[in-house]
Each structure stands twice: as C-alpha cells, then as structure tokens.
Amino acid sequence: MRILTFDIEEWFHLLDHPSTRSERQWNTFPARFEKNLDRIFRILERHNTKATFFVLGWTAEKYPRQIAKIEALGYEVACHSSRHQLVYEQTKEEFLLDLRMAREAISSATGKTVDTYRAPGFSITKSNLWAFDILAEEGFSVDCSIFPARRAHGGLSSMNMNRPFRIETSNGFTLKEFPLNTASFLGASVVYSGGGYFRLFPTRLLEYLFSNGKYVMTYFHPRDFDEGQPDIPNLSPLRRFKSYYGIAKCEDKLDFLLQRFSFTDVRQASASLNWTTAPTRKLPPEQN
16 A cells, blocks of 8 residues: 655745744745646646645645645645644644644635644654544544654654554544554664655665555655755755755656556545554553
C-alpha cells in the first residue's frame, strides 16, 4: 500500500522560524500558491493518480476557488489545521479553536465536511496526546499525524508500527491512524517518503525503499517542487540546506516513482482495510 498526500500550504509556511510564524508576516511574502497547486494537478494528471490534499484553513480562506477545484477534480480534501502552528505549543483550547476554524473554512470552500487530519509538522507528541481526544470528539475519524521517529519537531517513536492502526482515545473514541513509515538507514530509523530525505536520497535508493516497503505514506508540499521560490531570510545554514536542497530534482523523482509504482489516497486506502483486525494502541488516561 502506497499512499500519496500533499500538505497544501504556501512556500513560506516554514515552522518554528521567527520570520514565518504569524499571519501578519505571511502577508509580506509574494504569493506562489496558485501556480504551485497547478503544478501538482499536472503531476497527478500525467499519471492518472489519486491523492489526498491536506488543506490549511488559511489557504481555503484565501483561495476558495482553488480549494474547490481540488474537490471538483475528484481528489480527497482533508484538514491540515487553520493557522499552521505547532500543536505542542498550543493549549487544548487553542487547538480546538484552530481545528474548528479550519474545518469551517474548508467546508465553505468545498461544500463538504472533512474527517481526516494531519498536524502541522507532525507535532503531536507524547506531551500532547490529548489532541487525539479532541480530534475524535470533533468527529474526525482518520488521522495522519504520527511521525514515528526522532525529529526537530518531536515525533512519536513509541508508535513506530509501519502500518495503519487504531488509536483508542482516553475518552472512549477510536481513530484510524495512518502514520508515516520508516526504514533503517545507517543504524537509524528515517522517514524517506517525503520532506528532506526524499529530496536528499538518490532516485535509485528511493526506488529500492519504495519497492521494499509494504506500507508507504508520502508527504509533499507545493514548495518541494518550486525551484523558483525566494529565500526565507535568516535561515541557519543547516535549516537552509534542509529546506532547499534537492528541489530542482524533486518533481522528476516523484514522476519516476509514479511511473514505477501504483499509489492511492487515504480515503481509498482506509476503505480497503479490515479495521476490525488492525492493531490497536490505547492512549493512557493521564494524557487526557
């Protein structure tokens, strides 16, 4: 099972950086959203491939016609928060408000209610497992927020299952979880199916990893394919490398993999599974 997903945000939505934290700062950057979204449409059309689009409420408010087009073209629309903030830096009340704002904006643009979620930066960690409780209480049934390895924005290495599973929340609900997948590389668990490692690894290594993974959850952003985007000011050398390296070849790599393998979206993947036999992780009540 290989699942294709895109986090639908602007090129400047970098997390945890002083110049890109707030909506006020975002309004100072030039827009590249429409041309970058059209590029993703062209990629999918070339390969007749489905994908899930995790949409920011902010983009749905600013570009409602473009978000409606995602739905009109038959792609799955899901939620990626409203204001793209790290969940572990929010209170429960802030997270709930942001979630409701996002859902309202996306529903207004598409005419549909979303029930699938991914946290910005995969920022649900062991310190804020209460986010799963809130998601379930708000009617979300599917989550794709678990990054099962160490990373700059946290991660949940204790949930490294490399397959879909069920989360029993501490308030008695159940979420269907599609985590990111990992591979062992030089003695470490790495997530190779999106982000920096995808842009860093050569195509043949990616082909090997994708062919050997029984379950692969990808995650891409419009900026990953935008070679002409401006530089974000005041990035450290390491952050600049992680943010910009390999962009020029990213579309070619994805094209190659879409030719080589079949992909589906989260909705179709979920429908194909027998969730009654899926493994289950129960959240501890003290994390409520």
